[in-house]
Amino acid sequence: MSASLDEVAYKMCAGGKGILAADESSSTIKKRFDDIGVESTFDNRRDYREMLFRSDEAMTKYISGVILFDETIRQKAKDGTPLVELIQKAGSLPGIKVDAGAKPQPGAPGETITEGLDGLGGRLKEYYDLGARFSKWRAVIDIGNGIPSYTSLIANAQALARYAALCQEANIVPIVEPEVLMDGDHDIDRCYHVTEWVLKETFQQLYYARIRLEGMVLKPNMVVSGKKCPTQASVEEVAEKTVRLLKNCVPSAVPGIAFLSGGQSDEDATAHLDAMIKIGGLPWNLTFSYGRALQAAPQKAWSGKDENWAAGQAAFTHRAKMNYLAALGQWSAEVESKKAA
Ligand code: 5MM
Numbered sequence: 001m002s003a004s005l006d007e008v009a010y011k012m013c014a015g016g017k018g019i020l021a022a023d024e025s026s027s028t029i030k031k032r033f034d035d036i037g038v039e040s041t042f043d044n045r046r047d048y049r050e051m052l053f054r055s056d057e058a059m060t061k062y063i064s065g066v067i068l069f070d071e072t073i074r075q076k077a078k079d080g081t082p083l084v085e086l087i088q089k090a091g092s093l094p095g096i097k098v099d100a101g102a103k104p105q106p107g108a109p110g111e112t113i114t115e116g117l118d119g120l121g122g123r124l125k126e127y128y129d130l131g132a133r134f135s136k137w138r139a140v141i142d143i144g145n146g147i148p149s150y151t152s153l154i155a156n157a158q159a160l161a162r163y164a165a166l167c168q169e170a171n172i173v174p175i176v177e178p179e180v181l182m183d184g185d186h187d188i189d190r191c192y193h194v195t196e197w198v199l200k201e202t203f204q205q206l207y208y209a210r211i212r213l214e215g216m217v218l219k220p221n222m223v224v225s226g227k228k229c230p231t232q233a234s235v236e237e238v239a240e241k242t243v244r245l246l247k248n249c250v251p252s253a254v255p256g257i258a259f260l261s262g263g264q265s266d267e268d269a270t271a272h273l274d275a276m277i278k279i280g281g282l283p284w285n286l287t288f289s290y291g292r293a294l295q296a297a298p299q300k301a302w303s304g305k306d307e308n309w310a311a312g313q314a315a316f317t318h319r320a321k322m323n324y325l326a327a328l329g330q331w332s333a334e335v336e337s338k339k340a341a
Contacts, residue, residue: 005215006255008133009173012093012217013256013285016328017064019175020320021260021291022049023097023136025069032295038304042071050077050086051302051312052295058317059090062324067095067136067175067289073127084131095134095175096127098163102140111152114139114159117166124170134173136219137163141180143194143226157201161209168215175258175289177219178202182262185228192223192241199249213253219289220246221262222272235268239275243282252283259286261293266319267336269293270326277329287327294319 012019024032030040038044049072053059066087073096075083084094100116114137127135139156141148160176167174180195199220206213223241225233233241246257261269269290276286288294297319302312325331 005168005171005173005212008093009215009217010255010285012064012134012173013258013287014064016287016324017062018288018290018320018323018327019095019258020052020063020066020294021136021289022052022072022295023067023069024291025097025101026071029069032299033304036299036303044304045071046075046077046083047306048299048302048304049075049083051309052298052316053083053086053090055313055316055320056090058313058320059087059092062317062320063090063092064287065093065095065134067097068132069097073130073132088131093133094131095136096130096132097136097138098123098127098167099137102138105152105155108147108149108152108155110144110147111142111149112140113152113155117159117162120163120166121170124166124172128170128172132172134175134217135167136175136177138177138179138219141178141194141198143180143184143186143190148194148198153198153201154205157198157205160202161205161211164206164211164216165209168212173215173217174211175217175219176202176206177260179260179262180221182221182224182227182264184226185230186226187229187231188223188225188233188237188241191221191226192245195221195223196245196249199245203249203251213251214255216254218250218254218257219260220257222259222264224262224264224272227263235271235275238272239279242272243276243279247283250284254284256285256287258289261288261290264293266293266296270319270322270331270336273323274326274329274331277327280329288323290323294323
């Protein structure tokens with residue numbers, strides 16, 4: 001059991017390839033579609049995701065796995081081929097988001113606890129049969145006046161650990177995603193200290209839950225300045241502080257760390273990853289598991305029109321390639337400007 005878990009976890013983050021987070025829940029994909037003036041219908045969601053998964057160059061060369069939403073893992077392409085099969089044919093791994101979202105946490109005003117543990121063992125068996133070989137659970141930690149609290153941190157870390165144990169039991173690699181939001185006006189050092197606390201608690205709970213670290217992937221935020229902070233840290237500072245923090249918190253038995261983009265601009269998310277790889281001497285593979293930083297450009301280029309299918313694919317391929325180069329430490333502003341034809 002563990003050999004295949006380990007192999008999958010390694011494959012998800014190796015060789016510069018990264019993960020496409022296409023697991024937007026119905027309410028999130030509606031927001032994304034609203035932004036491009038597209039109605040969020042079953043068919044439009046299918047068409048958009050089919051366009052991404054049929055992007056041959058991106059899917060075969062740059063993307064190791066795709067995180068899907070429950071609807072998508074069951075959905076078929078226009079010609080009747082299951083979307084999961086398109087991903088598998090490209091040599092990529094299907095994955096599934098299994099949390100039920102972050103809900104207000106009792107006793108912790110302004111904070112959330114991620115739900116979805118009830119019945120998860122049974123759902124994982126079904127997802128495995130549908131082709132999922134990895135899964136994702138996201139805990140959301142906000143920084144603000146008096147938060148995060150220990151109450152919220154420990155509850156979220158315990159939920160992540162219980163989720164990870166159920167996944168490994170089902171032979172599914174857990175992506176453990178504790179996201180510290182970058183929405184506030186805090187500076188980069190506050191982000192550092194909160195993320196440190198979050199990761200320390202998370203790995204402590206993973207240990208108590210007897211998680212096999214070789215068979216999991218961590219999906220953290222980078223250490224960045226809050227979006228509303230008047231002083232924005234440079235690319236070098238973000239890279240240096242993120243690498244220092246991870247070295248202090250993440251055991252080297254973990255095969256891969258795949259970052260979320262968290263609202264960074266497309267290019268910042270790429271530049272930060274590239275700068276970290278260029279620091280060198282890292283004990284794990286570092287790569288991307290971006291949602292917005294991989295999809296904002298193709299969503300805009302596609303805009304719900306069949307005639308924009310090729311433009312959408314080109315935009316997705318370009319972002320996937322830029323992040324692949326970054327994960328190899330081979331990205332530069334120069335290659336970035338050579339936009340896809
Ligand atoms: C793709 O968005 C994911 C699902 O979000 P909801 O459950 O809110 O619909 C999200 O978890 C995503 O995988 C991560 O936040 C990383 O995405 P970004 O856009 O931050 O890279």
